[in-house]
Amino acid sequence: MLSVENLSYTYPGGTEAVRGIDFTIEKGEIFGFLGPSGAGKSTTQKVLIRLLRGFQGHVTVLGKPLNEWDDSYYEQVGVAFELPNHYQKLTATENLALFRSLYSGETHDPANLLEMVGLEEDADTRLSQFSKGMQMRLNFVRALLHKPDLLFLDEPTTGLDPVNGQKIKEIIRAQREAGRTIFLTAHDMTVADQICDRVAFIIDGKITLIDSPRNLRLQHGERRVKVEFHRDGLSSPAQQAEFPLDGLGDNSEFLEVLRNNPIETIHTQEATLEDIFIETTGRTLT
Amino acid sequence: MDIQRIWILMGKEVRLGATNFMTIYVLVMPVIITLLVALVFGDLFAQTPRLGIYDAGGGERFTQKLLDHPSINTTLYSSDAALRNAVERGTEEAGMSLPAGFIEALESGTEEVNFTVYRWGEAGVRNLLLLESTLGRTLVEGGGEGFDQLPVSVVSNQIGNANTLTWSQRLLPLFLIMAIVLGGMWIPAASLIEEREKRTLVALTTTPTSLMDVYLSKTLMGLILSGIMAVIILLLNRAFAGELALLLLVIALGGLMSSVFGVILGSVSKDMDTFMGIVKAVGILLYAPGILKIFPQVPEWIGRIFPTYYLMNPLLEVSQNGAGFAEILLDVAVLAVIIAALLVILSSVIGRQQQQLAMES
Numbered sequence: 001m002l003s004v005e006n007l008s009y010t011y012p013g014g015t016e017a018v019r020g021i022d023f024t025i026e027k028g029e030i031f032g033f034l035g036p037s038g039a040g041k042s043t044t045q046k047v048l049i050r051l052l053r054g055f056q057g058h059v060t061v062l063g064k065p066l067n068e069w070d071d072s073y074y075e076q077v078g079v080a081f082e083l084p085n086h087y088q089k090l091t092a093t094e095n096l097a098l099f100r101s102l103y104s105g106e107t108h109d110p111a112n113l114l115e116m117v118g119l120e121e122d123a124d125t126r127l128s129q130f131s132k133g134m135q136m137r138l139n140f141v142r143a144l145l146h147k148p149d150l151l152f153l154d155e156p157t158t159g160l161d162p163v164n165g166q167k168i169k170e171i172i173r174a175q176r177e178a179g180r181t182i183f184l185t186a187h188d189m190t191v192a193d194q195i196c197d198r199v200a201f202i203i204d205g206k207i208t209l210i211d212s213p214r215n216l217r218l219q220h221g222e223r224r225v226k227v228e229f230h231r232d233g234l235s236s237p238a239q240q241a242e243f244p245l246d247g248l249g250d251n252s253e254f255l256e257v258l259r260n261n262p263i264e265t266i267h268t269q270e271a272t273l274e275d276i277f278i279e280t281t282g283r284t285l286t
Numbered sequence: 287m288d289i290q291r292i293w294i295l296m297g298k299e300v301r302l303g304a305t306n307f308m309t310i311y312v313l314v315m316p317v318i319i320t321l322l323v324a325l326v327f328g329d330l331f332a333q334t335p336r337l338g339i340y341d342a343g344g345g346e347r348f349t350q351k352l353l354d355h356p357s358i359n360t361t362l363y364s365s366d367a368a369l370r371n372a373v374e375r376g377t378e379e380a381g382m383s384l385p386a387g388f389i390e391a392l393e394s395g396t397e398e399v400n401f402t403v404y405r406w407g408e409a410g411v412r413n414l415l416l417l418e419s420t421l422g423r424t425l426v427e428g429g430g431e432g433f434d435q436l437p438v439s440v441v442s443n444q445i446g447n448a449n450t451l452t453w454s455q456r457l458l459p460l461f462l463i464m465a466i467v468l469g470g471m472w473i474p475a476a477s478l479i480e481e482r483e484k485r486t487l488v489a490l491t492t493t494p495t496s497l498m499d500v501y502l503s504k505t506l507m508g509l510i511l512s513g514i515m516a517v518i519i520l521l522l523n524r525a526f527a528g529e530l531a532l533l534l535l536v537i538a539l540g541g542l543m544s545s546v547f548g549v550i551l552g553s554v555s556k557d558m559d560t561f562m563g564i565v566k567a568v569g570i571l572l573y574a575p576g577i578l579k580i581f582p583q584v585p586e587w588i589g590r591i592f593p594t595y596y597l598m599n600p601l602l603e604v605s606q607n608g609a610g611f612a613e614i615l616l617d618v619a620v621l622a623v624i625i626a627a628l629l630v631i632l633s634s635v636i637g638r639q640q641q642q643l644a645m646e647s
Contacts, residue, residue, distance in 0.1 A: 012641065049492055051644035071494045079492040085485035087298070089305050101294050102493040142489075 001027040001150060001181045002048070007057035008205075009043050017043035019205035020057070027149075030172065030182045032196035032213075034189065034273070036283060040205040041185045042082075042154070048183065049079050049152050062149060075105050078148035082155045082185075084135035088128040092119055092138055095127060096145060103146040113141040116171060118164065132159045140168055144175070151175060151182045157191050169195050189273035199273065203281045213273055220279060221270030228264040229257055238264050287502065291495050295503035299477055303507075312472045313515060316464040320522045323457050334359050335413035335420075338378035338404075340369040343386040351424050358420055370404055379409035380417045392425070455606075458523045459598050460576030465519045466537070466597060467572050470512030470544025471551065474504040478552030479561055488643045497643075501549055501636060508545025513537050520605060528604040532611055536604060539621050540597030546628040553635045575599070596621040 002025040009018040018040045025031040035041045046052040048059065050066065050073060059066040062076055086095045096110035114120045117137040127135065136159050143151055156172065157165040172182060172195055186192050192199050193213045200210040209216070223245040230236045243254040245268065257263075271279070278284060303309045339349050340363045352360045363369040366383045373381040381404035391399045403421075405414065481487035481500075491497050516537045520526040526533070555561035570577075575595035578584045589595045600617040603609035611618075 011645075046644050051488065051492070051640070053640065071496045074492055074494045077492075081485070081489070083485065085489040087302065087486055088484065089302055098294070098298055099489075099493060102291055102490070102495050104494065 001025050001029070001062065002183065003058075003060040004044075004048075005058040007044065007047065007055060007059060009040075009047055009052060009055045011043075017205055018047070018055075021202070021205070021207045023200055023207060023210055025181055025183060027181050028176055028179050029197045030176050030184060030195055032192035032199035033183065033185045033202060034187065034192055034199050034277065035202035036187060039202045041202050043205075044202070045152055045154060045183070045185050049077065075103060075146065076149045078143035078146065078151045080140050080143035080151070080153045080156060082158060084132065084139045086127045086135060086138060086142075089126060091124045091126055092130070093123045095138065096142060099142055100145050105146055107146050108144060110145075113144060114138075117141050117167065133161060133164060136160055137164060137168070140171075144171075149180060151180055153182060153184045155186055155188070156184065157188065165191075189277065193273045201277055201281060203283055209276075209280050216273065216276050217270040220276040221268075224269040225254075225266065226269055227254070227257055227266045229261040230264065231261055234262050242269070287496070288494075288499055291499050292503045292506065295490075295495070295500060296507050299473070299503060299507045303473060303477070306476070308476060309473060312468045313511065316461050316468065316515060316519055317522065319464075320454075320457075320461050320519055324454055324522070335416045336377070336379045337361070337417055337420075338363050338369045338372050338381040340364070340366050340381070340383045341388070342366075342384060344390060345384045345388045348384070348389045348392070348424065351427070352420070355420060355424075358417060366402075373404040373406050376406050376408060378404075379406045379413050380404065382421065454523055456580045456582070457576075458519075458525060459579035459602060460573060461519045461523070462516060462601055463573055463576040463594050463598050465515035466512045466540045467544045467594060469515035470508040470541045471548035472508075473511055474508040474545050474548035475552035475555070475561055476558070477504055477507075478549060479555055479558050482552075482643070482646065483557060485646065488646070491640075491643065497636060497640060501632070504552075505542075505545045505549050508548050509538065509541040512541035512544050516540070516601070520601075525605045527606075528608050529610065532604045532609075532614065533601065536597065536600045536614070536618065536621075539618065539625065540594075540601070543593070543597060543621060543625050543628060546625065546632055550628065550632055550635055553632075553639050593624050596624065 004021060004023050006020045006022060007018055008016070008020050010016045021040075021044065023031075033041045033044065043052065047055045048061065048066070050069065053067075061069065061073070087098070090098065092114055093110050096113060100107045100110060111120065111123065114123050117140065119134060119137055119141075122130065122134065127138070130138070136156075140153070140156050143153065153172070157168050160168060169191065172184070175182060176197075184192070184196065196213060198210060198212050199216070201208045211219070224242045225245055225248060226240060226242045228238050228240050231239055241253075241257055243251050248254055335358045337352065337358050337360045339352065339360060341349050349360070349362065352358065353362070361372075361378065363372060363381075369378070369381040369383055372378045383402040383404070385399075385401055388399060388401060391397055478487070478501075481490070487497075487500065490500055513534075517526065520533075551561060551564060555564060571592055572594050574592045575589040575598050578589045579598075589599070596617045600609070600614035600621070603614050603617075
């Protein structure tokens with residue numbers, strides 16, 4: 001679906017934002033592109049959505065070199081930007097209808113899309129009266145209007161409350177089930193962990209690691225279990241103990257803790273994506 | 287380039303422009319000013335020719351005919367000086383000073399009758415013709431003779447400069463420039479800046495719509511609006527005359543120059559404040575030929591320094607002086623060269639705009 005080989009991009013001022021990155025995305029995959037601000041993820045996305053021209057390297061999208069595509073590229077590609085960009089004097093329906101009319105292929109009914117993200121009751125409300133969260137939801141569904149094969153989503157859950165954030169994640173998963181491919185840039189590792197099939201870490205214009213979140217957690221986590229318990233009843237202060245995961249069922253000390261003490265929490269010690277990012281890059285995501 | 291998408295985008299421009307205060311202000315302002323000038327300087331709601339009469343004695347039967355005339359407003363004055371003063375002020379467009387025994391002399395048909403007519407220098411040709419024909423008919427009726435035997439000798443005193451133009455005529459060039467330049471320039475520029483500021487431009491260019499389609503829709507919108515505005519201003523000033531095809535050609539070229547200039551300004555202006563600053567700075571240069579036309583004593587060549595002269599002058603030549611293509615060819619050629627230069631600049635600006643959009647998104 002998408003193949004990037006030795007992609008580099010240098011801005012006119014001389015800033016080298018992307019330095020020879022390689023990755024591929026398969027059809028029906030959710031690929032997370034993770035990194036802190038200024039790492040090069042936005043520049044990569046701008047190259048892939050043809051906003052930035054004049055890159056070095058070889059990029060193939062939907063079976064065709066990127067620089068051979070014309071504006072028909074956007075008939076098959078949907079883009080949702082990090083910040084909402086709608087016509088504030090038009091209603092939600094009018095905004096979607098306007099953009100819908102610009103596509104020549106089959107499109108969704110705007111009413112269905114608005115219902116999908118819980119905006120059906122605000123369909124005839126001017127965008128200037130929308131909250132940022134509402135505008136973000138509209139931003140998201142606008143990218144789905146023309147049923148694209150490939151979706152570029154930039155921080156799709158930013159500014160959303162947990163309920164709507166969850167709704168968006170479910171729609172993204174549903175798009176994958178419908179056979180669509182999703183390129184998602186994020187600095188929120190939790191979102192990436194929950195919905196991405198694979199993630200790439202980018203820092204200083206270079207990809208440092210690519211794998212599935214599960215593999216990364218397993219590779220970089222400790223095979224241990226951590227138990228919090230009260231040794232002499234619930235009134236006593238909680239104590240912690242860690243045990244190796246291997247042979248846990250035969251570990252007498254672990255079994256003794258379980259049998260004789262009230263347990264507060266018990267967790268395996270796999271790493272979070274954020275831990276792995278910090279460990280592999282030496283940088284935080286802020 | 288996709289005609290259907292350009293059409294859709296133009297529809298959007300109309301929809302958004304109709305709710306934009308500044309857009310409405312810019313379009314309505316030249317019309318309001320034109321109407322105000324016409325109202326203040328008497329061209330509007332004062333279409334009836336105004337005649338003043340001083341009768342030194344015995345001319346009642348003659349003056350009564352004029353006082354009863356339904357197509358002219360006639361006022362009697364008590365002295366020749368009062369009549370002259372009224373014409374000088376423009377209260378009357380023409381004044382007729384009748385000597386004592388005027389009507390008897392006219393009716394006798396045996397002696398030459400002398401009387402004086404004062405004519406206001408700023409009076410419109412239309413009203414003067416109406417007054418002259420009315421006076422002629424009344425004199426003939428009074429004398430009972432045909433036109434070829436009119437027993438009247440008229441001493442006509444021109445009051446004021448014979449070349450003096452009415453205020454409406456003096457201001458017409460400025461109004462035309464305001465209508466074409468503001469109508470053509472403002473909409474594309476303001477709309478483009480707003481689209482960049484609100485990042486809707488980048489949203490549009492990540493659909494099958496090209497940046498060229500967006501620019502073309504805005505340019506066409508400016509062109510159409512400036513054309514409509516120019517025609518309205520010409521009609522309001524009763525100057526929509528001359529060879530129609532030529533008039534429309536010059537309006538179209540002027541509108542194209544303005545809208546391309548507007549798109550360039552909209553692209554290079556960082557934001558609306560910068561655009562307003564530029565408009566304030568260069569506005570006087572754009573309007574200069576129109577301002578200079580208010581003062582007929584200013585040499586014509588000074589206006590030629592400014593690009594908008596080449597849309598204003600051919601328009602005035604065609605609509606006011608009935609000029610043909612040969613007479614305006616040089617001005618139109620200069621206008622075409624200016625447009626070509628602006629298009630070259632625009633193509634360079636569009637190339638850079640793509641990069642800028644990516645940076646701003």
